[in-house]
Amino acid sequence: MFKSAGEHAVFKYLASVEVDQRQRVISQADKLREIIGGSRLIQETQERVTRIVAKHSGLVLAWNVSGIQWVLAPDLGTLSSCLWEIRQALVNELHLPVTIAVVPFQGTFNATVKNLEDRIRKLKDAKAGADGSPSAPFFAQCQILPHQAANHWYPSVWRDPQRRRRALLSEEACQREQITRQTFADQFKGFAKFQTFSGGPPIGTLPLEFQDLVLSEADSYIAFVKADADGMGRLLMRLDWDALAKRLQTQPWQASLEFCTAVDQCLKGAVREAVDRVTASWDPGSRRRFPVAPMVLAGEDVWILCRRDLAFDLAVTMMDKYSELASKSNTLQTALEVTGLRGQEKLTLSCGVLFAKQGFPFEVQLDMAEELVHLAKERRRSLSAGDLQGCLDFHWLESSAREKVREMRSAALTYQDNGKLFRLYTRPWTAEETRRYLEAARNSSLCPDANSCSLSASSATGTNYQK
Structure with a gap:
């Protein structure tokens, strides 16, 4: 049964672990496999944090989605140990920038969550969870982390124009590529076509x-x-x-x-x-x-x-x-x-x-x-x-x-007549309208079935014709 706020005082702290700049982590690469790999790294935070929290008695997850986790703890010592392991896994192993916040459990769970969210927002401008490994080109061997190379040089790929940009890599980039190769296929394993493998x-x-x-x-x-x-x-x-x-x-x-x-x-x-x-x-x-x-x-x-x-x-x-x-x-x-x-x-x-x-x-x-x-x-x-x-x-x-969609439409797909502004497009569409227009496009003699979805639904749908 549900217990009142006074009865769940077993938990004294609520912590949040949040991956920062998720869009930058994913889009910083320019190759499809690397982009998907960056996304997979963020998704892996769910699995890693779940395993680490399960090892510590008394801790429970209160929120667990890709890149954001909340952890409830009965004491600060157990929580600190858990958060340090999480930081090691996310920052040092996955090379993801993270923000970690902890607030005392005060009043109701709802009030504590609001305090935690406020704390996270304040910490975003004072980052302390980013990886500090050296990565500057031709940097000397690090004296703080001597077991890690500053950079890796692969002269054999220099003559290949497609691979030349990867000839000099930081330790972080090398480890991320290795993890990407190991986990890349996991993004696809849930689909029906791969169930038999x-x-x-x-x-x-x-x-x-x-x-x-x-x-x-x-x-x-x-x-x-x-x-x-x-x-x-x-x-x-x-x-x-x-x-x-x-x-x-x-x-x-x-x-x-x-x-x-x-x-x-x-x-x-x-x-x-x-x-x-x-x-x-x-x-x-x-x-x-x-x-x-x-x-x-x-x-x-x-x-x-x-x-x-x-x-x-x-x-x-x-x-x-x-x-x-x-x-x-x-x-x-x-x-x-x-x-x-x-x-x-x-x-x-x-x-x-x-x-x-x-x-x-x-x-x-x-x-x-x-x-x-x-x-x-x-x-x-x-x-x-x-x-x-x-x-x-x-x-x-x-x-x-590089253009903005709204600006492009305003400049090229509108006109004025007698002081009135006319749009030459009908988008956005509702889901119902989209289904109806696609069906009309498939049935139209102007739009062969093989190419019906490659058109912008064609003029038969009531929109401007765009290839």
């Missing part, structure tokens, strides 16, 4: 370069699908963990763990269903590599690179499945009831889809995809409470110049 997905079937996701030699476009959960921010702002625990008849920290686990399962379940659907016709024995590369599946955020002809089906299936799973989750629906949002808010997923040439800088693709997600969310906020659903926006990047 007892040893995990064969590396020869996986996309290692951006070029592996190109549909044909006619162009070099690939799709970047970025998705973000709708309604979650509003829900978390109002959610009282103690009140949720009372409704679920459990402890507050167990309620928070159930909540974050439910969100994580809905997200991963939706992605798995969508990827399995769009790759149903892919043959592992063919010469083509797997056409989808999942990068980030964390909390309420999704980044996926895929072949351009699969992007719309992938996004729509993911949106539909997430909404379905969230509506069936007792924990999430109870949270909506506790906050008074049941009937006013619905947990959905909105997507931004960017089509860009495979050589276009990844960090710029990420910024533009993020802008598309914001535009999709703006459309969702305009919907009535009875019609809440995820929305989708997309952009086909014709020019290699």
Whole structure:
């Protein structure tokens, strides 16, 4: 049964371990395998922290998603020992920058969480958890950490233009590459096409370069699908963990763990269903590599690179499945009831889809995809409470110049007549509109089935025609 605040005084401290600059960690590389490897490192924090906490008696996890963990402890000594092990694993082994905060358990669990979040925000500007290993080019052997080389020099690769940039590597980069090679296939092992391989997905079937996701030699476009959960921010702002625990008849920290686990399962379940659907016709024995590369599946955020002809089906299936799973989750629906949002808010997923040439800088693709997600969310906020659903926006990047989607549309896809402003596009679309437009595109004689999803749904969908 649920216990009141005075009865759960067994816990005296609440700590948070949070990976910093997750976007930079992932996007600092320029090769697909390295980008996916960086994402995998962050996901591995869940497994590492769970194992370390389990070794210390009396400690429990109250929140556990990729890159963020909360740990409850009965005494500072046990907690300090655990946090030091976590820091060693995340900073020294995985080379991830982290922020660690500890606050005393005061009052209710909900009040303690708010204090912890305030503490984390203050510590972000005074970092103390970053790796201090030397990495400057041609740096002398470190006198503090003599067992670690400052850099590694590989003169044999200098003549290869593709590998030349990797001729001089820091110790951190070398270790990260090694971990990436060991864990790369783990990103794909949950998909249906790889269930029959007892040893995990064969590396020869996986996309290692951006070029592996190109549909044909006619162009070099690939799709970047970025998705973000709708309604979650509003829900978390109002959610009282103690009140949720009372409704679920459990402890507050167990309620928070159930909540974050439910969100994580809905997200991963939706992605798995969508990827399995769009790759149903892919043959592992063919010469083509797997056409989808999942990068980030964390909390309420999704980044996926895929072949351009699969992007719309992938996004729509993911949106539909997430909404379905969230509506069936007792924990999430109870949270909506506790906050008074049941009937006013619905947990959905909105997507931004960017089509860009495979050589276009990844960090710029990420910024533009993020802008598309914001535009999709703006459309969702305009919907009535009875019609809440995820929305989708997309952009086909014709020019290699770095541009903002909103500015480009304002300059090229609008015109004024008699003092009135007319838009030559209808996006963003709701999930229902997207399904309807895609079906119309497939059925249109102007849009052959093989290429229906590679068009911006064509003029038959009521939008401007873009390749």
